[in-house]
Amino acid sequence: MATAVKGKNGERPEGTTRIQGINRRIILDAALEVFSAYGFRGSTIDQIAAKAGMSKPNLLYYFPRKQNIYVTVLEDTLEEWLRPLDDIDPAGDPVEELRKYITLKLKMSEERPEASRLFANEILHGAPAISDFLKGHLKKLVDEKAAIIRRWVDEKKLSPVDPYHLIFMIWATTQHYADFDVQVRAILGSQVSRPGFHEQTAQAVISIILNGIKPRD
Amino acid sequence: MATAVKGKNGERPEGTTRIQGINRRIILDAALEVFSAYGFRGSTIDQIAAKAGMSKPNLLYYFPRKQNIYVTVLEDTLEEWLRPLDDIDPAGDPVEELRKYITLKLKMSEERPEASRLFANEILHGAPAISDFLKGHLKKLVDEKAAIIRRWVDEKKLSPVDPYHLIFMIWATTQHYADFDVQVRAILGSQVSRPGFHEQTAQAVISIILNGIKPRD
DNA sequence: CTGCATTTTGACCAAGTAGTCAAGTTTTGA
DNA sequence: TCAAAACTTGACTACTTGGTCAAAATGCAG
Incomplete structure (x- = not known):
């Protein structure tokens, strides 16, 4: 065969x-x-x-095997899902880079919520199929990006903030709109389908997080 | 019987x-x-x-029926899970009330991650068993609390912020530590088990969100 | 066209699982 | 103490579902 x-x-x-x-x-x-x-x-x-x-x-x-299909879908989607993080540029302006990252993640949650839910489900259930990936590739990538953020903090380009928790917060918040979509819809009702809703969401999320980490002057 | x-x-x-x-x-x-x-x-x-x-x-x-057990567990836990939101005091100091709320939610994620995961799973899969609850009781509760936050904003006690997105962000971020526990552990490793980890998490989360919404002077 | 490789599927099997049942055991209140 | 009610369970049924298999249909290089 x-x-x-x-x-x-x-x-x-x-x-x-x-x-x-x-x-x-x-x-x-x-x-x-x-x-x-x-x-x-x-x-x-x-x-x-x-x-x-x-x-x-x-x-x-x-x-x-059923497993084969599952693992293949998961792996195929993982790469795509992590790409925006990899694109954060250490040489760029911190606030601008993070704004770009948040915007991209929100767009992905909007356009490919199934991908987000697939991961959410896998991780929620203990990530049996990708725990090696999490502890290997993902950890390495996050460690790198956390180091960049830490440097930005050291250079006073950001308020003192734990880079890991910042990354978790961005993930949690942006993916919430895909993973908890039915809850968001139950609470916001028809607003969700109105034009401009996603821009408004991005605006709100970005404003809170970026104001939260912009250096105060 | x-x-x-x-x-x-x-x-x-x-x-x-x-x-x-x-x-x-x-x-x-x-x-x-x-x-x-x-x-x-x-x-x-x-x-x-x-x-x-x-x-x-x-x-x-x-x-x-299997369904009966499931629905009962879900309902029993829902009430407990939402209580802290209900406790937000319109007469209290906004920043202090939200700090209290975030702290409580983080503590719940730490102490009862199973409850958080139970909901996460239910909602992730379209909330077939609790969609009425979401659109009824939960929406009502959130609308009330959003109104309070909006009033705080109007009184300039908070920066201009969409109250719903703020609530979503708090939920997403705090529950992330329960729902995505394996991912957090994969990335942070042994840190997670070190004493003081949860305090450090709370500190980081609270600092970003509250700085993000404190009025600038 | 033709013959071999690839692709496709109906019929089937075995394991797992929700739920039943009838017969036993324990608890309880008088 | 004792009978009725409440509780408990081994054995079983019906159905779902992952996976097999052998045979048929299709694609394709020469």
Whole structure:
């Protein structure tokens, strides 16, 4: 199975066919929707197969185990999710860099809430599938960025603030709008769907956090 | 079943026996642990029964459906979880009231993370069991408290800030330490278990939020 | 066209799980 | 002490669901 190592296969990665590329994509998209809505245990292969428009055995032909689909979706999305943090520029203006970061995270929560919920669910349940990633790659990345923030504080470009807690606060606040969407909607009602709502949210969040860490003069 | 309406039954609520009181408590405690760790679908009645130290049919004798246990745990915990918000005093000093509120919420996240995770999971999955509660009781409570904060802003006791987003930010940030505990631990490592960690967290969170909304002079 | 590799699926199996039941054991109030 | 009520449980059923399998359909290089 899956050994199409024959002469010309265009621009596809070694050992994958055209149909494989298409169907894996379809499956992963369907799986993100389903897993983010119901969690790992709460989702069924049948559900994903139905959403992907194919039979269950066919889906299992591409991903032999439910776990495989789940882990693949998770990993695929993780990279994208962390990219904005990586983009924080040590040479930039601290307040401006953080404003940019918060804005980007809020936009991601708005545009891809399923991705946020997928992680939230995974971490909420103890992160069994990505605990190595958290302790390795993620920790390293956060340590780096925390060091940058600490330097900014030392240079008096920010009020004294614990960089880790600042990062946690930004994550918590921005992802709240994706993860707790139904609660936000229950409380704010139709406002949420009004044009300009997201800008207003960004404005409020940014104003509190940035005023909270701007050096006082 | 459950019709012990006989003369003297002490201080127990009408129609419950001594053993019922004891066992319902045991079951609900076990259920909170299990549901918060694995979610509704991910938890089994057998698991809860095992943790409660009784047979499955016995557990089902007290709560005939899995749903019943879940909803009861959820409702029981909701009241407790919202109480600190209710305690915000319109007559108090704004900054002091909010400091008290944040401190209390952080303490709850530390002491009863399972309760926080139970809600987080429920809301993350669309709050099927409590959407009425969210749109009714919770919305009303939040509207009231938002009005108080708005008044504080009008009286220039706080910087201009959207009260709803402020409340969301406080919820998100404080509950993050319970809901995303494994992530926090992965990044901060052993620090989390060091004495004083929670005080340091409170200090950081309070400092950012309160500086962010204190009127500038 | 053709034959081999890839893809697709209906039918099936085994494990896990919510909930039932009837028969036993314990508690309780008089 | 004792009978009725309350409580407890082993064994069982019905159903869901992850995963298998063998055979059919389709795609594709020469």
